[in-house]
Amino acid sequence: MINIVIYKPEIPPNTGNIARQCVGQDAFLHLIGPIGFDMSDSAVKRAGLDYWDRLKLKVYENPEDFLEWLGDREPWLITKFGKLRFDTPEYADEDIIIFGNELKGLPQEWLDRWPERTVFLPMPGEIRSYNLANSVAIVLAHASLKAGIYDQ
Numbered sequence: 001m002i003n004i005v006i007y008k009p010e011i012p013p014n015t016g017n018i019a020r021q022c023v024g025q026d027a028f029l030h031l032i033g034p035i036g037f038d039m040s041d042s043a044v045k046r047a048g049l050d051y052w053d054r055l056k057l058k059v060y061e062n063p064e065d066f067l068e069w070l071g072d073r074e075p076w077l078i079t080k081f082g083k084l085r086f087d088t089p090e091y092a093d094e095d096i097i098i099f100g101n102e103l104k105g106l107p108q109e110w111l112d113r114w115p116e117r118t119v120f121l122p123m124p125g126e127i128r129s130y131n132l133a134n135s136v137a138i139v140l141a142h143a144s145l146k147a148g149i150y151d152q
Contacts, residue, residue, distance in 0.1 A: 001056070002027040002091070002143050004136060005066070005075070005098040007106055010036035014102060017133035019055050025144050028056040030096075032066045035059070063107075070096065074117055078139055079106055080129055082120030089119060091143035099139075102132050 009015045022029040060066040075096035100106035
């Protein structure tokens with residue numbers, strides 16, 4: 001199972017779409033706080049997220065708690081400043097793929113910590129960035145294929 005991590009998400013519809021993708025791809029979603037919106041049961045129900053009860057989810061209060069869980073594992077970090085194109089890594093089952101905040105991306109110290117594991121999506125057109133949920137969908141589908149998740 002692929003692990004998708006979102007660093008300090010701020011836009012509820014992005015997180016909802018990412019959660020749906022994770023359920024559909026049988027991936028685990030990790031959210032690093034502080035989270036910029038209400039994730040209570042009533043908020044989830046009000047948003048109509050009827051798949052939320054099937055989501056494999058862990059929420060970390062802060063980045064330090066996440067890094068403690070991560071331990072010595074080496075994640076892939078998705079950033080427009082990455083060294084590897086998204087289809088280059090040999091993704092494997094249990095890989096951890098981290099995406100940044102919608103407005104600020106990932107902290108520089110994380111990019112500096114794992115510089116050889118930074119990954120980008122090509123943007124040949126004239127845009128600043130892709131939508132976070134769309135980026136997750138592209139990378140998660142490709143990583144799941146490479147990891148053999150679809151062979152099951």
